[in-house]
Amino acid sequence: MSGTLxxxxxxxxxxxxxxxxxxxxxxxxxxxxxxxxxxxxxxxxASDATEIFVFCSGMASALAFGAVFRDRSALLGAARTAHRVWQVYWAHIGLFCIVVAMIAWFDTLVGSDFYTTRLYVRPFLEDPASHLIGLMTLRYVPNYFDILPMYLVLLAMMPIIATLGLANRWLAFALMAGLWLVAQADYLSLSAEVRAGVEREWFFNPFGWQLVFFTGFAFMMGWIKAPPIKRSLVVLAVAILLLNVLFASRFGWENFDFVYQTRDLAMWTFEKTDFGLMRYVHFLALAYLAYVAAGEGGRRLAGAGAWGAFVRTVRRVGQQSLAVFLSSMVLAQIVGALLDVTGRTPLTIAFFNLAGFATLVVVATTVAWFKHQPWRRPHQPAAGAAKVERASGVERLTLEPAR
Structure with a gap:
């Protein structure tokens, strides 16, 4: 069954x-x-911003690449995807090098290894040769730098899922479910370490996380219809969120013995690395309520005044998600270091968080400006600009009147 974008x-x-x-x-x-x-x-x-990032990335990938698979060919779709993989790969390498160089400099300022230890990159600095090879081959994936490698694998899987789904969506769903189940059983994972005797898998197992990515992809490909807005579904979604407050929030499970024991029996369903079932259920409930809150056709997100300006600003950030994400990872370490110096009072924390938000908006606006390539637009002479006229082989310099 062919999907429709x-x-x-x-x-x-x-x-x-x-x-x-x-x-x-x-x-x-x-x-x-x-x-x-x-x-x-x-x-x-149970779920967090990672699910939002991965789900929306799946939706955006369908918009960016899905039509190529559908209207052109699987080969061209794979080529288009490979180009994106190439971009994200070098973004990952660049991000790691910039952040590690920056926090190593922070260490020299404070005269200790505090910052490189806090970010768990000391093994790289103590044995750069093997870790550099591991970094380039994605066999060394340190925490904090683990989202983009997962995204790379998801992109690499996309030609297979897209080709299957355009032939028959149930084939794609079967592969998605099968990979997720195998990941839950710990039979499919990737090593994140190159040190002998140290075992650590990727913090985000792509074979588990592909489920939420390709759920977003399937929605935008038309393989899954948007859910109806019904009171019964709203009540169910709210109930799921309330149960999560009890079983998966900082206010609940650690504070009540009976909840802790119940959760302990099903701990794997809350597990983040392999993307446990309760994370998926919680995210779908949260996404549904956000979908309902936005209104039919997103009508509640449209408008003028302060609300309209807020929505446009947030949208601008969402439209440049890769550039904003890379910048935020660097900026977060800068803000953390500044807070170490100033102290973490309510005022300083609020100031630096808001300053970080403003910086991300500036990044998104700047990247959007560059992407529009204003230098390629036809030149419009400014009012009062000098103009050279040629008449009878003689050049005359005249001044355009201001309008």
Whole structure:
């Protein structure tokens, strides 16, 4: 069964808006010892901003590449995907080098190895040869730098899923479910270490996380229909969120013995590395409520005034998600170091978080400006500009009147 790519501004508006919100949450989550981190969605349920990033990336990938697979060929679709893989790979390498160089400099300023130890990159600095080879081959994937490698594998899987899904969507769904189940059983994972005798798998197992990525991909390909807005589904989604507050939030399971024991029996369903089932269920409930809140066609996200300006700003951030993500990972370490110097008071934490938000907006705006390539637009002479006229082989310099 062939999928059909949904088109139209409302769907794009919602995608960009929620992806932009995810970018701000990711920044908060990566600032070391950030008190605002206690109030992000991850502290109230099983899923967090990673699911938002991966799900929206799957939707965006369908918009960017799906039509190529559908209208051209699997070969051209794979080539288009390979180009994106190439871009993301070098983005990952560049991000690692910039952040490690920066925090190594921070260490020289404080006269210790505090910052490189806090980010767990001391093994790289102590044995750079083997770790550099591991970095380039994705066999060394340190924490903090683990999202983009996972995204690379998901992109590499996309030609297979897209080809299967365009032939018969149930074949794609079967492969997605099969890979996820194998990952839950710990039979399919990737090593993140090159040190002898040290075992550590990728923190984000792509064979588990592909389920949420390709769920977003399937929605935008038309393989899964958008759910109806019904009171019964809203009640169910709210109930799931409330249960998560009890079983998966900082307010619940650690504070009640009976909840702790119940959760302990099904710990694997909350597990992040392989993308446990409860994370998937919680995210779908949260996504459904966000979908309902946005209104039919995203009508509640449209508007003028302060609300309209806010939505446009967040959308701009969502539209430049890769550039914003890379910048936020660097910026989070800078903000963390500044907070170490100034102290973590409510005022300093608020100031640096808000300053970080503003910086991400500037990054998104700047990247959008470059992507529009204003230098390629036809030149329009300014009012009062000098103009050279040629008449009868004689050049005359005249001044255009201002209009």
């Amino acid at each position: 949904p088109t139209g501004r409302p769907r794009d508006l919602r995608l960009d808006f929620f992806r932009g919100l995810g970018m701000f949450i990711i920044f908060i989550a990566h600032v070391p010892n950030n008190a605002w981190n206690n109030w992000i969605p991850a502290r109230f349920g």
